[in-house]
Amino acid sequence: MTSFSNPVSVSGYAQRTARLVPGLTDLHRMTALLLAERSPEEARILVLGAGGGLELKAFAGMYPNWRFCGVDPSTEMLDQARTELGTLAARVQLLNGYIENAPEDPFDGAVCLLTLHFLPEEERLRTLREIHRRLKPGAAFVAAHHSFPNDAAGKDRWLARYAAFAAASGMPGMQSENGIAAMKERLPVLPPEEDAALLREAGFSDVELFYCAFTFKGWVGYAN
Template identity: 65%
Template sequence: MSGAAHPGDAASYAGRVARHVPGLQDLHRMAALLLAEHVLENGRVLVLGAGGGLELRAFAQAYPGWRFDGVDPSPDMIAQARDILGAAATRVTFHQGYIDAAPEGPFDGATCLLTLHFLPREERLRTLRQLHRRLRPGAPFAMAHHSFPQADGQQDLWLRRNAAWLVSGGVPEAQAMAGMATMKERLPVLTPEEDAALLAAAGFREVQLFYAALTFKGWIARA
């Protein structure tokens, strides 16, 4: 196992993500509850972007009969996921790669949390379509990531608000502002309207917003 798999590193990762994402544990709990509306007690769930293992741990603890396939491109992050899951890791089959590395399914539900904001629009749509075809008809899908208005100064306004959130949690102001500049430069963030439209274009229906926390938004939909 790589050095990233040590417990201290996994704990550090969990703390960093929690500082950056408002209500992270509640996001995981809500996503699990929404999946459970349609996923049976022995359901099989696809988790895209599963590295780190935080949502897998939350789902596994809440629903002990569920089985999971976790997909992530980073072997170090998969190692961290195994570490943070502990004994529950036996219920997860990991696959290194992107959506094309995921089994064909069909799956009873799926999630993609804090991942899709890294993908340009066309690749995001392709990923959503590939995910959709791996789900049973009517299966739930929960996604959440950076998604906020981009026009007429709104992008800078929301990035400043995000930086203020980080500063209020103890992140040095210079570090927080540098992070916002990097996000503006590198992340192909879409608006909430565009993200919802991509879900519909990929074949999902009943698209509903369930989570909104500064620059983060989350949706639940059905295949």
């Protein structure tokens, strides 16, 4: 697993993530479009797990009147986000911490990409509820992360496919047995139906799958 405080890992985050996540730039674009369906022209968007700044840069470039609050527990990743954003950083408030450190005034939309698969189920539900509590009624929330079957055969099958994709993208180390074993051990991944159920339990309605790319899934839901 990657350390989000290791300088070498942090500096290579953007290139590595683009290789490991199928259609990453398209995921960012689709996410922004889903947010825009329910957001005003001068929206304020919450981005949880914003370190690295990739999605913030994409959103800010597409919607020049939006402002953002990006939250991440890694100071090193937030520094990387500032570098990635460049002049766009003027429209972004970056906060070191977790969801409870985000402002409570309601946002017009929220995003959590490639982050929730690090959280155990109970903590994931708590985080989703805290996101929901910070949204205006009807606001969109978009989440995308690892989500695949949890039975032994299904897990092995999908992790092997993920590793094969990584190898085909120029990262052969991911295909080792140790790499797959580390993901099994350290990521509390849920199957897609349980991920969607957690979103509904947290208070989001009309939950829909919009992104499916090997082990990664993405949903959009709306605050009640």
